Amino acid sequence: NAGVTQTPKFRVLKTGQSMTLLCAQDMNHEYMYWYRQDPGMGLRLIHYSVGEGTTAKGEVPDGYNVSRLKKQNFLLGLESAAPSQTSVYFCASSYSIDYPYEQYFGPGTRLTVT
Amino acid sequence: QQQVKQSPQSLIVQKGGISIINCAYENTAFDYFPWYQQFPGKGPALLIAIRPDVSEKKEGRFTISFNKSAKQFSLHIMDSQPGDSATYFCAALRGTGANSKLTFGKGITLSVRP
Numbered sequence: 055n056a057g058v059t060q061t062p063k064f065r066v067l068k069t070g071q072s073m074t075l076l077c078a079q080d081m082n083h084e085y086m087y088w089y090r091q092d093p094g095m096g097l098r099l100i101h102y103s104v105g106e107g108t109t110a111k112g113e114v115p116d117g118y119n120v121s122r123l124k125k126q127n128f129l130l131g132l133e134s135a136a137p138s139q140t141s142v143y144f145c146a147s148s149y150s151i152d153y154p155y156e157q158y159f160g161p162g163t164r165l166t167v168t
Numbered sequence: 169q170q171q172v173k174q175s176p177q178s179l180i181v182q183k184g185g186i187s188i189i190n191c192a193y194e195n196t197a198f199d200y201f202p203w204y205q206q207f208p209g210k211g212p213a214l215l216i217a218i219r220p221d222v223s224e225k226k227e228g229r230f231t232i233s234f235n236k237s238a239k240q241f242s243l244h245i246m247d248s249q250p251g252d253s254a255t256y257f258c259a260a261l262r263g264t265g266a267n268s269k270l271t272f273g274k275g276i277t278l279s280v281r282p
Contacts, residue, residue, distance in 0.1 A: 058211070094274055095274060096257060096272040096273055096274040096275050097212070097257065097272040098272075099269075099270070104265075104266040110266075144211050144212070146211070154261065154265075154268040154270065155200050155202045155214070155217060155259065155261045155268075155270055156202075156214055156217075157214065157270070158213075158214075159211030159212050159213065160211050161209070161210060161211050162209075162210070162211055
């Protein structure tokens, strides 16, 4: 099993450009999450999904949109990138409703917005 | 308002020594406390977790100590090895199922010198 994979690994955008980050998991997990990690800030939840076709806002959702059309995929979109969105983005998934802290993380996408 | 606070911000330990990382929380609604380990260029990975009705949990060289009255918990790494050099995040979970929310600390960088 590949676990959680993220595409792309690195990306540089100019302010105002748009892009989509793709997360895929092959563990049949129900829950999926998008986090951003910034120096000295830890991990902050952007959006999450508790199942196919459902999404919900996390701690820092502004400027991002998500979609979960298929159970195994969770997409994170930036419609108009801003320098403040320069960060490392992690996708995660978890199987059990009873143990949502058991999250499996992808390798991350390093995004730079100039 | 930071709900989960880690200390120290960074830690340097000699090989064979004990690494101790502390976390404090404010919200008494938290009911599960995991620790995540992150190596450079990788996503975080669940290391060990504890429930508030348990004062200590040990898995190999890693031990969590929990003090409910003080709202503090700590990670002890016995016989620290250079391979333990990583960033460590404490976290706290509240709620259940789709309403569960995992809050991360800012993380601390541990360096184990040979």
